[in-house]
Amino acid sequence: MSSQNLSPQQSSITALDNVRIVLVNTSHPGNIGAVARAMKNMCLSQLYLVEPQKYPHDEATWRAASAGDLLDSAVVCDSLADAISGCQLVIGTSARERTVPWPLLDPRHCMERAYKEAEASHKVAVVFGREDRGLTNEELQRCNLHVHIPANPDYSSLNIAMAVQVLSYELRMAQLSGELTSNEMAEWDVPVAGADDLERYLVHLEETLRDINFLRPEAPKKLMTRLRRLYQRTRLDEMEVNILRGILTSTQYWVRKAKLKDGDSGGDSL
Template identity: 45%
Template sequence: MLSNIRIVLVQTFHPGNIGASARAMKTMGLSDLVLVNPRRFPDPEASRLAAGAEDLVDNARVVESLANATNDCVQVVGASARLRSLPLPHFDEPDVMARDLVSHATSDPVALVFGRERFGLTNDEIRCCSHQVSIPANPDYSILNLAQAVQVLAHEVFTAWRRRPHNDYRPAIPAEDRPPTREQLGHFQVHLSQVMQRSGFINQPHARTEAQLEALFARARPSRKELSLLRGLLGSLEQHLPGE
């Protein structure tokens, strides 16, 4: 289960923070590290600050976009201080997030995403996530170092995993009943946008309406079968729309 939980670091500026994050991960049993466009990597400073977790640094995957890092995941939680600037589902408590993440990790990959040291994740990157989470802290000084944030949330995940009953047997979930991956959900959202534009429901791309509908489906959490039904409905509607 823990091997299905991925830590994604977006455009990390200081290579030492990669190593320190890897160390934080390893202490909590996590091993899947993905780096999105790090400023400097590989770098000796990353290996030095890993302090025993050099294997995670050596095996880290480097990708060009957050979508590439999370397309196969069924749940992607972005760590962000922007509590409600976007209408995505938000976990107010990290322990609640961790229990939910662990439950999805029993059968599919999931991810925790951390942004840049100075300003975190952009709004477009948060839109690549299915949920947001913030770490409660002193309101007068709530700034956490990147590796500290990884450590806090990794600890919550490990605690949620450790507290699951050892005899908590769960039969395999049929593929059609499992949550869709971010890639599958993305294809649906593109299809929905195309139908809305062709039908005249919206008259410009990337309207706020699209963001609100994305958030609606994120909250609804349709299964793969339900998403397939929705795609079929959109395909049927397209047949009655005028050609482009």
């Protein structure tokens, strides 16, 4: 194990700094770079490399884009034991079938659990195997828990950097839980209109539709129902209500003007 940077100094330590990504015996240096970028995109910082086959390497640096700092502080180890030393929770990425099954979770539940432990100051390692054949059984048996990405059974081999992206994304989602955008109008620029404003608009609309003889007394009532459903569903904001009412007022002005001129006879032609 290289001596430097086992615990890189951080300006602000967050729970995600307690999570290390461990890559075992990676063949392609480009993948190491892509992993660094995926990690930094998701606020992870601790990269451990067990016997990388070609490292450091220009291809790693190129693929890391602006995440070169993670490569600079990466810890290169001689063994998996060194890379997971001091960790309270070790998670191995695994294909599903093993003769002796190990505790296994999907990425979401596994990373939620990993995040909770990291928040409680546990050191967590998530271990990824070789591009062509993953982790050995012996390596998997050094893990407390296995995680399996539920890929297409007919084509289940993810690129290693993609697998790191998925698990890092789930860690980031666990960090953000509670701050997520589950309400599509949560960050709207204008307040959503209240029921009273909306009702006033719909009454105004109906009145205007009568004014322009679009809504006739003998016509089926379904038209207004359909328009109500449309605007109720859209969840108008206050500014939109003002704009729509402005259009109605303007329309009414012209209709009235036209009707005054024609002595109320020309309305039907509109």
